[in-house]
Amino acid sequence: MKAVVRRGPRLHVADVPEAVPQAGQVVAKTLACGICGSDLHAVHHLEHSIEMGLRSGAANTLDPARDLVLGHEFCAEILDYGPETDKRLKPGTQVVSTPFAFGPLGPELIGFSTRYRGAFAERLVLTEALLLPVPNGLAPEAAALTEPLAVGTHAVSVGDPGPRSVALVIGCGPIGLAVIVALKRRGVGPIIAADFSPTRRARAERLGADIVVDPAETSPHAAWSSFDVPATLAEMGLAQMAGRTLRDAIIFECVGVPGMLQSLMEGAPPGAHVVVVGACAEDDTILPVLAINKQLRFSFVFAYSPDEFAETLHALGEGEIDPEVFLTGKVSLDETAAAFERLASPGNDVKIVVQPWR
Ligand SMILES: [Zn+2]
Structure with missing residues (x-):
């Protein structure tokens, strides 16, 4: 054959x-x-x-x-x-x-x-x-x-966003788009999506991303404060003193090239949960104390469980996901x-x- x-x-x-x-x-x-x-x-x-x-x-x-x-x-x-x-x-x-x-x-x-x-x-x-x-x-x-979309299902289930989570998806290739699909299906919003490519940003928008960002022009981290996510330790302290109810940030790293982890440690708001889906296969340098100061949480995810795979197939069958994108x-x-x-x-x-x- x-x-x-x-x-x-x-x-x-x-x-x-x-x-x-x-x-x-x-x-x-x-x-x-x-x-x-x-x-x-x-x-x-x-x-x-x-x-x-x-x-x-x-x-x-x-x-x-x-x-x-x-x-x-x-x-x-x-x-x-x-x-x-x-x-x-x-x-x-x-x-x-x-x-x-x-x-x-x-x-x-x-x-x-x-x-x-x-x-x-x-x-x-x-x-x-x-x-x-x-x-x-x-x-x-x-x-x-089903297979690539199930990767998004799994990443989001590990991220475990709550009703007050604000999501940022960095990289809108197949994996980033699969994450956006899974976030939408879970009712998470707003979703911010960042990619250098205009076609990829357009696809992210078609799948329901609320804000799309070209990182060449705007930092993907520029909008946190406007969604009640304190962007810095100083903002967080002030917000806590003022007794404001805050929202939490969940960030999906879907690029997988050296430098991404460090740029997230520098840019992510304090307390953010970073889910790393992009598989960087090269040595990479990080400065861990930044993540410590901000109490960032990193989860590294791979593939999916059999249940997540079956659930993703079911959603496709029910027409909940647009395959044409x-x-x-x-x-x-x-x-x-x-x-x-x-x-x-x-x-x-x-x-x-x-x-x-x-
Ligand atoms: Zn694959």
């Missing part, structure tokens, strides 16, 4: 061995699979990604010298069942699932494993127990957004390498979806 393989730091369309389900697994036809920032990173920096995984305590499931089939944001159609399966869903059922498989070394990430190929392929093997049927005739491209391109396997190039400088793109049957 045909797949896009990462061989060295390049993508090729290649013939790969057929996907064969083992015990507890199904074989499925890939209908759609989104290209993720971590896929882009893996093409050029796979060895570094592996090292980061190992240093975090993950199992060694990836041999960078072998062909790798990426793709973990998928929607697929069940074709057939392997041995020792319950077969509770009929072949032909469209499904999504969290991108996990269970191998001899424990859980592995589909699309970041030599053993479990990802969905930039005509067919893939999935774990039966994790399959969720796509509800309400939701289009496969939209269902494939995210879907900016559909490509075949042959066009996938070019789509990766396009996303290296995203411009007008958010999510390009690969449709291997094209």
Whole structure:
């Protein structure tokens, strides 16, 4: 069967061995699979990604010298069942699932494993127990957004905003937009969104951000005082003496480049909760005493729980999320390498979806 393989730091369309389900697994036809920032990173920096995984305590499931089939944001159609399966869903059922498989070394990430190929392929093997049927005739491209949107669901649930929280989202790429979606669904407002790109700011606005900021012109932290969030320790002291009821700040860092943490320690209002979603994979320097003086709280988040994933799929199925803001391109396997190039400088793109049957 045909797949896009990462061989060295390049993508090729290649013939790969057929996907064969083992015990507890199904074989499925890939209908759609989104290209993720971590896929882009893996093409050029796979060895570094592996090292980061190992240093975090993950199992060694990836041999960078072998062909790798990426793709973990998928929607697929069940074709057939392997041995020792319950077969509770009929072949032909469209499904999504969290991108996990269970191998001899424990859980592995589909699309970041030599053993479990990802969905930039005509067919893939999935774990039966994790399959969720796509509800309400939701289009496969939209269902494939469950995975990246669930990242936003999780970030917001860790942030745990209350009725008086004011949210700031820094970076309006796919992750920042997913955070805005989750904040809106939770009724949080106002939402301030910051990004250098006018198209990204327009998308943030379309999803319901109340204020959009171009950081080249205005500091994302300029508006705190106008929402009753004391912007400095001095303002906080005065507000407390005056007996004012204050609001709290919750900040989502969705950029993931060096310098972001330090700029938040300098700019965030005292007592803010910073949720770090952007995955910076380089050494970064911070001056912790600033965060101490302001009593900032930092939470670092990864992925989502199975419940958050299922809840996000349900919301998509109920039409609570507009997938069109995210879907900016559909490509075949042959066009996938070019789509990766396009996303290296995203411009007008958010999510390009690969449709291997094209
Ligand atoms: Zn991803």
